[in-house]
Amino acid sequence: MGKFFAGDYPGPAFQFLGPAHLGALLALILLNVYLLRFRHADERTRSRVRWTLALILWGNEIAWHVWNYAVGKWTIQTMLPLHLCSVLVWAGAMMLVTKNYRIYEFMYLMGIGGAIQALATPDLGIYGFPHFRFFQTFISHGLIVTSAIYMTVVEGFRPTWGSIGRVAIWMNIYVVIVYFINNAVGSNYLMINHKPATPSLLDLLPDWPLYILYMEAIGLATVLLLYAPFAVQDWKARSKQVEA
Numbered sequence: 001m002g003k004f005f006a007g008d009y010p011g012p013a014f015q016f017l018g019p020a021h022l023g024a025l026l027a028l029i030l031l032n033v034y035l036l037r038f039r040h041a042d043e044r045t046r047s048r049v050r051w052t053l054a055l056i057l058w059g060n061e062i063a064w065h066v067w068n069y070a071v072g073k074w075t076i077q078t079m080l081p082l083h084l085c086s087v088l089v090w091a092g093a094m095m096l097v098t099k100n101y102r103i104y105e106f107m108y109l110m111g112i113g114g115a116i117q118a119l120a121t122p123d124l125g126i127y128g129f130p131h132f133r134f135f136q137t138f139i140s141h142g143l144i145v146t147s148a149i150y151m152t153v154v155e156g157f158r159p160t161w162g163s164i165g166r167v168a169i170w171m172n173i174y175v176v177i178v179y180f181i182n183n184a185v186g187s188n189y190l191m192i193n194h195k196p197a198t199p200s201l202l203d204l205l206p207d208w209p210l211y212i213l214y215m216e217a218i219g220l221a222t223v224l225l226l227y228a229p230f231a232v233q234d235w236k237a238r239s240k241q242v243e244a
Contacts, residue, residue, distance in 0.1 A: 007071030020129030
């Protein structure tokens with residue numbers, strides 16, 4: 001059992017789009033489909049679902065920090081909860097418990113796009129199925145997506161055009177803050193101080209700081225794509241009002 005928590009995992013490495021990867025993605029899809037059944041449940045039942053998701057998010061993230069500390073991988077340069085998905089794990093669980101709409105805006109508009117990218121191309125290296133890190137990665141990023149979808153479909157939340165403006169402003173403020181934290185501690189949270197040392201999609205972009213502008217553009221395009229269903233819904237509603 002110990003080898004499944006080992007820092008130097010002797011088992012099979014992660015295989016991109018291998019059976020375990022596809023199985024994890026399928027499990028997350030089925031989870032979201034299952035949660036649709038609570039759309040007409042009473043508030044007490046829906047509250048239990050939200051608390052369950054929140055506790056899993058919190059417990060999984062705590063376990064991630066404990067594991068890194070136990071195997072000697074915890075450092076201030078890599079493990080502070082400053083990456084977007086790390087922030088959204090903690091904030092998303094709080095959103096589920098409190099039904100906070102302002103957090104929801106970030107979970108839906110930023111969390112879904114970022115977490116889906118992490119689920120599609122997880123940086124797991126040697127940690128394939130069934131290592132702890134394999135499960136931790138898919139649980140944390142998967143439940144970011146699930147939490148946002150649950151609050152939208154089951155709880156009836158939705159973003160607005162104002163949400164896009166608020167998310168854009170606060171995200172840029174956050175990026176500036178993290179940039180100075182990176183300079184202070186020698187880290188590269190959000191990958192904004194320089195490109196990662198390991199190969200990544202950022203290698204296709206221009207050098208710093210121009211690649212940050214490309215990241216902003218990609219982020220904006222993702223946000224607009226996620227908002228598109230609501231924009232179409234509003235447009236249809238206005239059209240019906242005009243016809244009436």
